[in-house]
Amino acid sequence: MISTTDTAIIGAGPYGLSISAHLSDIGVPHQVLGEPMFAWRNFMPPGMLMRSEAFASDLYAPRAGYRLEDYSRRMHLPYAPIGMRLPLERFIEYGLWFQSQLVGHVRPVEVTELRRQDGCFRLSLSDGSCLIARRAVVALGLKGFEYMPAVLQGLPSPGVVHSGVFGSLSWARGKRIVIVGGGQSALGLAALFNELGAHVRVLIRGDTITWNKDPDVGRSLISRMLSPEGGLAQGWYPYVLSEFPYLFRAAGQRLRRRIAETSFGPSGAWWLRDRVVGKVELSMNTSVEHVSVHKSGVVLQVTGGDGPATVTGDHVVAATGFRVDVAKHAFLSPEIIQALSLVDGWPELSGHFESAVPGLYITGPAAAMSFGPALRFVYGAKYAAPCIARHIRLRHAAEGGSRAFQPQGAPQVLAEGGADAQLHPPPAFQGVKSPAE
Ligand SMILES: Cc1cc2nc3c(=O)[nH]c(=O)nc-3n(C[C@H](O)[C@H](O)[C@H](O)COP(=O)(O)OP(=O)(O)OC[C@H]3O[C@@H](n4cnc5c(N)ncnc54)[C@H](O)[C@@H]3O)c2cc1C
Structure with a gap:
């Protein structure tokens, strides 16, 4: 028809x-x-x-x-x-x-x-x-558009999965879950997996996690004028990016690329910090060098502040963005x-x-x-x-x-x-x- x-x-x-x-x-x-x-x-x-x-x-x-x-x-x-x-x-x-x-x-x-x-x-x-x-x-x-770093590409699911492709997490109860990434998806999933009763370890490339600031509820007019609330975040810069997308378009291609690559990088929502810090194992400065999938689980060779190490899990979740x-x-x-x-x-x-x-x-x-x-x-x-x-x-x-x-x-x-x-x-x-x- x-x-x-x-x-x-x-x-x-x-x-x-x-x-x-x-x-x-x-x-x-x-x-x-x-x-x-x-x-x-x-x-x-x-x-x-x-x-x-x-x-x-x-x-x-x-x-x-x-x-x-x-x-x-x-x-x-x-x-x-x-x-x-x-x-x-x-x-x-x-x-x-x-x-x-x-x-x-x-x-x-x-x-x-x-x-x-x-x-x-x-x-x-x-x-x-x-x-x-x-x-x-x-x-x-x-x-x-799910992005997998080369070291995680081509590995069989469900041993290695991207964070963007699953809904219910109930399969993870009691499992060892290794999450690669340090942004909202990684931290949000870490909290949910942990609360479900999984054993969670998060491998983060950077040396710190960027947490979004707690919301400022009931701010004065002056405070709102000095730092307006934009759809993306608080402050004049995010405000302009949120409210006037055509201004971004008016910028040259190189500037646009720089803004796109440097603005709003990986971070965790304010309401996640208490559910993650002290609740799940966070390994900072970690780089995944090699991954292999076996019957007994997934084995990751990682390097980090403490030197090379082997991390084993039942599943690896690539919270590596899009x-x-x-x-x-x-x-x-x-x-x-x-x-x-x-x-x-x-x-x-x-x-x-x-x-x-x-x-x-x-x-x-x-x-x-x-x-x-x-x-x-x-x-x-x-x-x-x-x-x-x-x-x-x-x-x-x-x-x-x-x-x-x-x-x-x-x-x-x-x-x-x-x-x-x-x-x-x-x-x-x-x-x-x-x-x-
Ligand atoms: C884990 C996660 C959390 C997020 N949280 C937020 C958040 O809190 N706030 C926020 O603003 N953004 C959030 N985002 C980003 C957000 O998902 C996207 O910006 C938003 O989904 C874009 O909406 P959309 O309408 O473009 O697409 P979607 O909502 O993704 O909808 C895509 C549509 O395309 C249809 N479709 C797919 N393929 C075909 C096809 N071949 N033919 C016909 N139809 C098809 C689907 O059926 C669906 O209806 C999040 C993203 C992720 C991954």
Whole structure:
């Protein structure tokens, strides 16, 4: 079956859902592809607390009433913008509620191929169907970008696993877990594994752990002026990076790279310190030199302040972060990857998140080299969603709206949308007339 739409949004996480809410509001037909909040439901451990403050953990709607604060009030749940330990589960429920209110129909399919055809995009979907769209937005979060240092590469799972690929941790009870890394993922997992009854050792390359400062709740106006609260952290520098991603983009490529590489490096959230320090074994100044997997466990040869040592565990967790390389999205056709002209895996994006392939937008963490560190977090959707939606709306209107869209090979009856989200308007948009038509 072939259907058509104006815009295909690939990904139904905070970015995809926020963009859909904006497109619905301005009447651009679109489809959202992917499982709603999939990464949060499947690849993050239950019991995890969000690293971002509650006020920076919103999905973004074009109208008031859909922030995490609004959801919490409706559900009679406690809420504080700063200093609240926001559980993952609440964030997921909030994201699904946002979807039900503002997005409605999401097609829970994977895109298996995206290629250009006759000036449009042709998307092959995992349910065997095909979608033709004028535009596509790639909002896939960190999927496929897990980074393993060379010494940990190619080793069999579950002996060696990356921190970004598991949800429930119950399998670890009573096991010896060696975590490699010193950032939020490593420290957060160390706390959770330890509290589950695993024996945890964390191997950290640096000589110290950077802990984020305890939140300053109830600051005076002067204090807030001197050091404003940005979505990423407190202070003027993080504030500018959080609130004005277009300024980051205006900087030259070299400066952007330097900022991206040196800002917001590995650190642990303030609420983790008491759950980690003195509770799990932390080995500083440690470098992993060799790893081998045996029936009896995983053996790591490490060097450190005390000289070479052997560390043994049942499992090694590589909490070694993510590196964006858009070419790793296997569903992108070779022609599209070629046309993207990636620099070290990063796409160069216009001020509207449009890539070098006209009509193909890329957002979320993959846009962080163009728009700065805010895009690595949910907070970046505050800027990205309205920016992308506005640009698509202009293009949609300039092309004569949906009626002019008649791609070759698509059946006439489906030319107005097929399974378009617009045929299933979400509750908040029922009765809203499209200004674009
Ligand atoms: C352990 C961990 C903790 C984090 N904690 C925080 C935090 O506290 N605060 C914060 O702001 N950020 C946090 N982040 C970063 C955050 O995950 C990303 O910034 C955010 O997920 C980006 O959202 P997204 O909408 O781009 O993608 P995601 O939320 O990752 O959603 C990706 C979507 O793509 C879909 N998809 C994947 N492949 C396909 C395909 N082939 N076809 C169609 N759909 C597909 C999935 O079904 C899913 O719907 C954390 C990351 C990790 C790994």
